Amino acid sequence: MVYDEVLPVLDGTEKELQSFANKILERFRNPYIRHLWQSISLNAMSKWETRNLPTLLNYYETHNMLPQKMVFSLAAMIAYFKGESEEGIQYKLQDDQWILDFYKEAWAECDGRPISIYKLSEKVLSLDKVWKRNLNEVPNLTISVSSYLFLIEQVGMKKAVKSVLNKNNPLMKMS
Numbered sequence: 001m002v003y004d005e006v007l008p009v010l011d012g013t014e015k016e017l018q019s020f021a022n023k024i025l026e027r028f029r030n031p032y033i034r035h036l037w038q039s040i041s042l043n044a045m046s047k048w049e050t051r052n053l054p055t056l057l058n059y060y061e062t063h064n065m066l067p068q069k070m071v072f073s074l075a076a077m078i079a080y081f082k083g084e085s086e087e088g089i090q091y092k093l094q095d096d097q098w099i100l101d102f103y104k105e106a107w108a109e110c111d112g113r114p115i116s117i118y119k120l121s122e123k124v125l126s127l128d129k130v131w132k133r134n135l136n137e138v139p140n141l142t143i144s145v146s147s148y149l150f151l152i153e154q155v156g157m158k159k160a161v162k163s164v165l166n167k168n169n170p171l172m173k174m175s
Contacts, residue, residue: 044077045099045130053131057138066144072164075148076157078124082107086156102127114150121146 052070059067081103083093093100110120122142125135136142152160 043095044080045095045127048074048077049130049132053135060138066138066140068144069164071141071144072148072160075121075145075152076160078121078145078149079152079157099130112153114146117150117153118142118146121149 052073056067056070056074059065059070081093081095081099083103084090093103106120106123110116122136125131125142125145128134148160148164151163155163
């Protein structure tokens with residue numbers, strides 16, 4: 001994702017961008033940084049809006065297509081807020097109470113059918129309180145997010161990630 005979707009929308013020399021990418025990857029490879037995923041996910045919505053949304057929008061504006069790995073990360077965040085693993089194990093969510101209440105209600109209304117997942121995605125993407133705009137207005141974003149969210153719900157997160165990283169994934173070719 002860093003090389004395919006983030007670097008192409010950043011300004012800088014090739015050397016600066018390569019250095020930036022290397023620093024990101026070094027941090028992920030550092031065995032001494034032991035962040036628990038629940039700590040990392042704290043304030044996930046505002047983090048995604050600040051860190052990822054500008055890249056998604058810049059990529060779309062520059063390439064006239066959606067950065068699919070970034071879109072998948074948005075769907076994965078929505079899946080996280082279900083508060084339940086693919087094995088049915090509940091986990092504790094930490095965020096602003098209104099966000100937790102929003103997702104609790106939104107997931108309660110979702111029955112797992114594609115149209116229901118689409119409506120859930122549409123509801124999340126319309127949260128201008130978080131996104132500062134209605135993301136349903138970004139062409140093909142709602143259908144792409146809901147397709148990935150449906151994939152996650154059907155096959156589980158690990159298989160969905162593998163599918164997204166597979167270059168033959170038909171969703172990766174969507175614009």
